[in-house]
Amino acid sequence: MERKIALQVDHVTKVFPGVKALDDVTFEVAVGEVHGLVGENGAGKSTLMAVASGALVPEEGRVIINGTETVGDTEKARALGLAIVRQEPALMPDLTVAENLYLGVSEAERPSLMRATSWAQRLLEQWSDDVAIDASERVVSLNPEQRFIVEIVKALATKPKVLVLDEPTEHLLAEDVERLFQRIRSVTSGGCAVVYISHRIREVQQIADRLTVLRDGQGQGTYDASNLSEQQIVELIVGGALDREFPPKAAAGRTDIVLDVAELRGHGFSDVSLKVRKGEIVGLAGIDGNGQREFMRALAGLNRCRGGVAVNGKSASLRQSQAATQSDIRYLPGDRHREGIFGDLSVRENFSVRSLSFDTMRGLIRPKSERQRAQEAVTSFAVKTPTIETPIRSLSGGNQQKLVLASVLASKPKVLLVDEPTQGVDIGARMEIYKVLRQAATAGTAVIVVSSDAQEVAGLCDRVLIFSRGHIVKELRADEVSENNITSEVLTATTERERGSASISPFWKWAAGDWAPLVMLALVICALGLYAAQVNESYLSTRNLSGMLALVATLAIVSYGQQALMLVGGIDLSVGPLMGLMVVIQSFFLNDGASLSHQFAGWVIVFAVAVAVGVLNWLLVDPFRLHPMVATLATYMALQAVSLLLRPIPGGLISDSVVDGIGLQLGFVPIIAIVAAIVAVALEFGLFKTKLGLAFRGVGSRAEAARMAGVRPHLTLLSAYVGCSLLAGVAAVPMMAQVGSGDPSAGINYTLASVAAVVIGGASLFGGRGSFVGALLGALLITQVNVVTSFLDLGDSWQSYLLGGMILASVALYSKSREMAVAK
Template sequence: MNDQKTLLQIDGVTKIFPGVRALDNVTFSVVEGEVHGLVGENGAGKSTLMAVASGALVPEYGRVVIDGVETRGDTEQARRLGLAIVRQEPALMPDLSVAENLYLGVPLKQRPSLMQVAPWAEGLLKQWSDDVAIDANERVVSLNPEQRFIVEIVKALAAKPKVLVLDEPTEHLLAEDVERLFERIRKITASGCAVVYISHRIREVQKIANRLTVLRDGQGQGTWHAAGLSEQEIVELIVGGALDRDFPPKGDDEGASVILDVAGLRGAGFSDISLQVSKGEIVGLAGIDGNGQREFMRALAGQARSRGRVTVTGTHARLHNSQAAAASGIRYLPGDRHREGIFGELSVRENFSIRSLSFDSIKGWVSQRSEARRTKDAVTRFAVKTPSIDTPIRSLSGGNQQKLVLASVLASQPKVLLVDEPTQGVDIGARMEIYKVLREAAAAGTAVIVVSSDAHEVAGLCDRVLIFSRGHVVKELDGNAVSENNITSAVLTVTTEREKGLSRTAGFWKWASGDLAPIVMLAVAVCALGLYAAHVNPAYLSARNLSGMLALVATLAIVAYGQQLLMLVGGIDLSVGPLMGLVVVIQSFFLNDGATLGHQLSGWAIVLLVALAVGLVNWMLVGPFRLHPMVATLATYMALQAVSLLLRPVPGGLIADRVVDTIGAQFGFMPVVAIVAFAMAVVLELALFKSKLGITFRGVGSRLEAARMAGARPQLTSLAAYLGCSFLAAVAAVPMMAQVGSGDASAGINYTLGSVAAVVIGGASLFGGRGSFVGALLGALLIIQVNVVTSFLDIGDSWQSYLLGGMILASVALYSRSREMAVAK
């Protein structure tokens, strides 16, 4: 290795978090053409070390050198120098498509034209596998964990890195994809790339690594040639001594009472499943992934619909939702802990107690003393490494999160425990402890069912194993027949291939979750309402009515575009209405009859500066000062309204007729401002989906940290969104100026809620990442149309509020439900 170039050098790195020295004077190096294994228990510092290497964390001491260049804690610099990292939790933006995630994940010089991004992404996916069941145009949120990890790996490989870091890369992969990954690793190292391979799976590290480095408690324990150490020696280096690696003794359940009885259960992905689990017994479900075992388990947990008979200790179990299943004594430990297992912003204490609050509460009041005591006991028993029980769980390592979730589920004292991948991402020491805990739970009377992709784990842990194929149990192994060889043989002989890429989402819901659905549904609603109004009152389609209505639509649409721009990055601006009113009030002093051109230009300049200043203030309150967007912009709302009232306590200052006439110019019956608003919608829509800036906006709103890792600058993007929103609100005030004709401080008030309503009805997500400017235009059109139609139909102004409220509720319910249905489970 001495004559090979060092591509990654980490010298004397120390990283300290509050109460924890995560890394202590660690030195680590990787040379070209090698696979360097990095092993250690959960919390040993492996992921932290690689976060320092990637620039995501800045160490207190030490330095990082990539390809001969010392880095400065800058993720973009590390990417430019050739470091790519595949994290334990894929750094993907869920509301962006697979193709868009891949596009943002590679360096600028390697990105194709946005017009060609879909076929380019399909080509990258095909390099992984000819029959890969991933659609490049599909949103990442609808992919299952395995598919998301494949996309993350493909993204890293597409960047053609000099140093590739793989953090637990096989936890979500099937055996066939593990082999594909190893083939890619061998190929890229042969071309000179260096690979850092982090894994708890010792056999994998021995198989693929040239050298390995051991970390323990944040300190390096040395570097060895992988082939020179036995599996047991590596384990002892990791844990600091000998470790009993035997599975706990299996139970003797002969004659034991039946805890769980399932008869003829069927649902999406499985059918006619019957089984019994007795006290002291652990039953494993095995088979190639996608053959019904996980779907069956989720149905038992109330996560999916099913039909059949299920009893727990002789009592009928209700499975229509997860709450009903839990009430029947069935608890579920999900395999995808990041999406379904933890509450990232809550503390360790809250995450532990949330499933068993009845043990800490009296008449609905929670005893924090009891909650803290039980949490401390669980942290000690499961060896969860955390600075304190009040630390946010998101800051813990993946394995420690997994252990705490298991402790939380067991604390609820379930009668039936369903466990999906019990040791996924867990180190060897904790793995043995989890096996022991599961065996103790079974012996205490809990029926335990385990799904695992590790045949060795299933054989060592389970008393009985059911082999699934295409939704059916095709074989049962019991007693001495439960062995790794028998399980593997049974799985391979009962089915020849895995069915991939089959969507279980109904066609309508999948369509409704897309970007086109809101536009189509709004267009239909607008046409239907217009035809009905014209049928009842022919004057509705008169040129005069259409002209006036379209002028109002243009005003609302333009301010809605600004609101949409901000909602894309997860923000909201309640100050747009008062800002529009302030613009009109200011111009009422400058656009009067007899005003010189210079005086009028001064007014426009002041308006522009005020709009940008408001956007800047809003951004500062939300960004640097970290106020919630609604709180920050509500404060700005009141301040702007106060300034308008100071300037014009009562309406006054007539806008010159020639200005009003210019703004209200028409082309036939079509107001020019409406043509401008329609053109703006098309241009902004194209930019949203076909420009780097548009993808960046959606990426930041979809998942900020993933966007940052992809090279986006969230603060700068957020600033642009706030400035753009305020600017467009000022633009929208121009047609409003012609409608009110004078300086009226209250003129724009209704546009705040109107702009939010138009954007929401148009399909935007309040959490960011999704939206449509054409949808916002149609939303504005529908809102104005409802207001006009109620007058033509003479049904009272109150119906405007009823219909608008109903449309908002229906839109949010439909879009939320469709997006929920499209999420992969």
């Protein structure tokens, strides 16, 4: 019976600078089939699937999904039913789980945004009845396992016709691996084609019907998975026989103690004592969440702890990671992408950053020494990279891992802590890493390894300590160290796994949320207002409040534009001069006696200029890739120059009728202040309850993940820049009534004030987080501080002191809360 092909990649060639990633590769997956794709790191597996998904455009070849040809079009590939789970989940960290799932499915599958949280929770519960993931939590607070589960659930929610799973089990526990296999069998029985990419050969044999081998970007054939042994698959992957033996273990009888830990306790573990001798590798095993990983991070100075730790007989400080490093303790993280590499830095820089003291003289880096050491490390660790100046993010996972290990070892630590040493690494690279770790131990380094792979722990480690509920409950030595014994002890030591998102305290979880800045600002505003009223009764007079609210409205409206831009990771330093230019232009059109048509022309011109400035800023930042601060600073100076050319000195009185119209009041409250408040609420609703607001936050949180979810980052950035300039133009209207004439310097102070209002209101400087109501309250507090200092007879310098203090306090609190809310 002829197979119906769901995915066909036909004679594809893909070339990157210095390397041919794919060389005339043909690959196909049938409907209802699980097709394994195996090969070493850098063999081209992920590149092939990136081509299939439309994320990469090949130099040659074609991609056919369910009979339709598509190349380089992710939207079309998604529409044809292709879903992909990547090695690094394509999630937006500042968005909630529900919002990520919402963006991850097609328009037809999406519920109302109002019901997204309950809908997402039902999807998560389909994965597991007792799933420990709250759909309303931000992704940034999830641990690696939970992020992968969300990514898998997202892909399954699309009801795919072709499902690509790229190393899907690297962060999953055994129970979730089994759940994944159940879902794979379920979707294939319904006609879905599954591509399963993994370095875990046993898993591929267990789940795949057929498998294709890639080596050095070339196909090595397709085989029935059941007809090949594990050893045969390995030989196809590496191109010959491979020594799969673990390196010899340490000889018994050594007494030199390198690391001595006495009754160490911290979050997740207590009263842990151990000694590691020279030449020895000690493994920590146990069901995840039982304290072994928390203990290792405490030794690295990343988690707080109490107790005694000595390295070669000298007391070690673990109060922070820098102190642990000074005590010659180094840590190799398991989550390479978040903690191990600096993605945009070169291979050379990633290698040398942990051992810069070897390349410096009197505080200055010696480039020749740095290059030489980096090149030697690349050679000795067999890191595949075009040059040492290649950005490390472009390397395969295994090569990144080897370079990070080389970097850590280059610092010559006395104690080496290794978390999941071969996660996402092919079989050949694994053996190289095992040999390097053994060589380090033999040279005198105390090596401690945490791994979820019992076979790896048994083959690599001299002793194994079993953790359960934060305690060491069993020690295996010599012949006792075997895969069966480790698995047996782990399973019998505890039947319950601690779950959750890093046990974040309720206060820090609240402080990292969206409401905290609003509540704290409201309390500060009320407290400051009450104090000022007690000192000077005139503070609460209708005249003072009316004038203050008018100033608040002006600052608030321009701050909304700044907030919109900060949400997508931008900033606009040109808003102040733009506001000034608006007033200068109108000083030629809104004079006494000017006709309505003349005045109307002025309004058309100023808002056309605002749109043009927004487009200009976008062009400089997005297509021309200038940093937002550089680009908008250039615009700042250009706009200020134009204003000075038009009005070298203030002039051109604004018509009294226009000023009176702008200053209309409802009681003692200016109409413009009411408008500003209504706009804040409307924008806040749009930010959290509309697709456009979700797109803004998604792009600011992680632009590439947003693009994969169907958001258009370029169009979103354009909207943000134009919107910011338009809101600055609107803010110029009440400022016009306050200034009364064409003053070219009138708006300059609003640039920094708008940034301050947004920051105080809870925005993240890196994008993805913010609040328009927070920006309104920030504007109110800044204006209130300026007014209060006058009522309290304080000098103008106090305005700067108080404002600077508020900014520092806000940034410190919000940054700390968001740091505490991140899963470790």
